[in-house]
Amino acid sequence: MENKTGKYFKYALGEIVLVVIGILIALQINNWNENRKNKIAEADYYCRILDDFELNEKLIDESSKLIRNKIKICKELILDLNNIPNDRGEILNKFVLALRQDVFIPSTIAFEDITSSGQLKLLTDLELKNRLIQHSTFLNNISNLLQENRNVIINGMDSFELMTEFGYQDMDYLQRELDKEHIDLLPKNNWTNEPNNPIFLKFQDNLVTLIGMLIRQEQHLSNLKKEMQEPIRLLKEKECK
Template identity: 40%
Template sequence: MIKFFRKIRYDLMEKNKTGKYLKYAIGEIILVVIGILIALQINNANENRKSVVQEHLYLERLLSENKEDINTFKNNISDLEKGIKTIENLSIKLNSSKATDSSIVSAANDFLVYGSIYPIFSSSTSTFDDLSSTGNLKVIQNTILRDKLVKHYALHKEIAESVRISTEWALPNDAPFTYNNNVMRFEPTSAFLFGEQNLLEHANHLRNKKIEYINNAAIHFWINKDAIAKLKRLISETNKIIYLIEDELKK
């Protein structure tokens, strides 16, 4: 094709047809420009298709991770609520003059197993971290969804930091309480290390140290309640994000 156009150009020059040559040259330039524009359009179309596919893959991953987070948060709340029930039961038993020795000791056991645990915040952020670190966040074309995602994962960090601060606040109170009262003798998995146990002795110890035990339980009660409230808020926000992502994937 190039040789064909070159032959025409030489023929016009040899025949001294300057006017026709100029018209031909202009036409040739126009054809080249049109060819370049077409090539650019094809390239842009290909890039757009790649971007759409990439966006879809990222959205699918975000959707999967957020659904996984919902289950994680609900399980965390369930564990914390179970712990709160043991705290409430310990308070009831220690404050009751009619509570039996075995019920008081059993309540202490349950508190140490379930109520004295600290809330653990974990979430799936690998896809968003990938989007942020690689600069691919702009792949998500819907700016409203993009902004919502940024705020959503900022909330993840906020709650994780809040849980960390609460835990660090409680630990200095928890450690000496555990050591000074030998509370591990009430914990079923470690009780055997203390040799033969005396139920009456344990029950009287718990009654005499009632305020100290309830104070420690109250710390965990407050931490767990606060964590549950934050997790419920995050579940609500995560459901909103899931709805937005699913709506975007339908387009």
């Protein structure tokens, strides 16, 4: 009986050991699978973030090109305005092109996804992770500065109290909508040919202010593009395919 009890004890102990080993192996396999999934997810996020950066580079280049064209138009307008006699309708229609605000909206889908989902911990490259966080802050600051610039431009346009005196009705899209009987009822003002007219002076000042704000927009975008180069370099080292 003692021999049998000893054998049973050894057998039970062996079973326990096998179960424990099985559990440990299963846990190890599960951890390995989780780590593998995390590595795949991490690599995917790096590639998606890089795609956003490269898209933003293109958006910056396109926006900068539009800004340079608007600056060119404003400089031409100052000359046109002072080339008397001139046509108020032509000047204002040209002004609308320079005034149009093309808002720069960067793509941040991948980084917002990883932060909002609480998966930022998946990024194991601490240097790159910290750099991406810094870039996100920098990008928000640039976006705020661009918005402030747009507000200055809009406020300048709002400074013309009477838009009909300014000649808003001379702009192409309103000319196509308003009939002659409507136009005849509106104020007649030839301020673009009157250098001492307050509207003339204010408009000319607004053109100079607009040029200044456009230059600042271009500088902000240029600074953003420069700031992006280091995180782009770090992301490209991940060899996204």
